[in-house]
Amino acid sequence: MHKIGIDLGGTKIEGILLDEKYNTIQRKRIETHQENGYDSIVKSIISLINELKAKTGEETSVGICTPGVTDTNSGLIKNSNTHCLIGMPLKNDIEKALGSQIVMENDANCFALAESLLGSAKGYDVVFGVIMGTGVGGGIVINGTLHKGRTNIAGEWGHHTLHPNGNECYCGKQGCVETYISGPALEKRWLEITGKKEPLQSIVPMASASAQWEEEFLENFGTSLANVIDILDPDVIVLGGGVSNIPFLYDEGKKAVYDKVFSDSIATPILKNSLGDSAGVFGACLLNS
Incomplete structure (x- = not known):
């Protein structure tokens, strides 16, 4: 299965498509434009995911790295320094638009996981x-x-x-x-x-x-x-x-x-x-x- 990763940052949204051996097939960055609000960010993420999916005929998984965390009870984003995300059902809204499940974690967890498996802490x-x-x-x-x-x-x-x-x-x-x-x-x-x-x-x-x-x-x-x-x-x-x-x-x-x-x-x-x-x-x- 090919893997899509999305990194939602305060100034940029980066997307990457990897094959099973973590070789990069496609990579793209776009501006976040958080001044345009929550709905604009969601649309940008969906558009980027669909663009990456179109680069492969394989089935893909989707993981998203976000600022803040998803509250386990409410499903809403909390503790985010991208303020327009706070209190919003980001994971649910993206899944609804894609028609499939995704995995979402905060940026620090994604950083730690990447460095432990592929980077300095391996x-x-x-x-x-x-x-x-x-x-x-x-x-x-x-x-x-x-x-x-x-x-x-x-x-x-x-x-x-x-x-x-x-x-x-x-x-x-x-x-x-x-x-x-x-x-x-x-x-x-x-x-x-x-x-x-x-x-x-x-x-x-x-x-x-x-x-x-x-x-x-x-x-x-x-x-x-x-x-x-x-x-x-x-x-x-x-x-x-x-x-x-x-x-x-x-x-x-x-x-x-x-x-x-x-x-x-x-x-x-x-x-x-x-x-x-x-x-x-x-x-x-x-x-x-």
């Missing part, structure tokens, strides 16, 4: 996959299988409380990890400290010009991931998302994590992803493996 038993981009999320893979938890929120470290009564988060709480170490949060903090509005790619080479910015970032990164290790003790952590491209996370950042872990012996590998922004779309395909 060969490790317990994998914690981290997304640090527009938002902060995580996924857990144990022996090649996603661990989603009883209510489908396992791995959501981006919304554990880092600073009580801290920064306000779109989720309605305060002090979430996401509000401190996501890309937009880091850019906002740079503006507050330096008075300069810069994209993260420009800030990183200048980080030494603001010791405060880098120290705060490392402190928050270290505490956040150390908490994960204390609870899960994974065999490996793989970093993904735009923030994962910051070089000092793999030396100074790792040290900041190790310094806070509840153990006098810590050797958890903290690795950069190897699939880049393709992890989501490959992970979507792997949901049907």
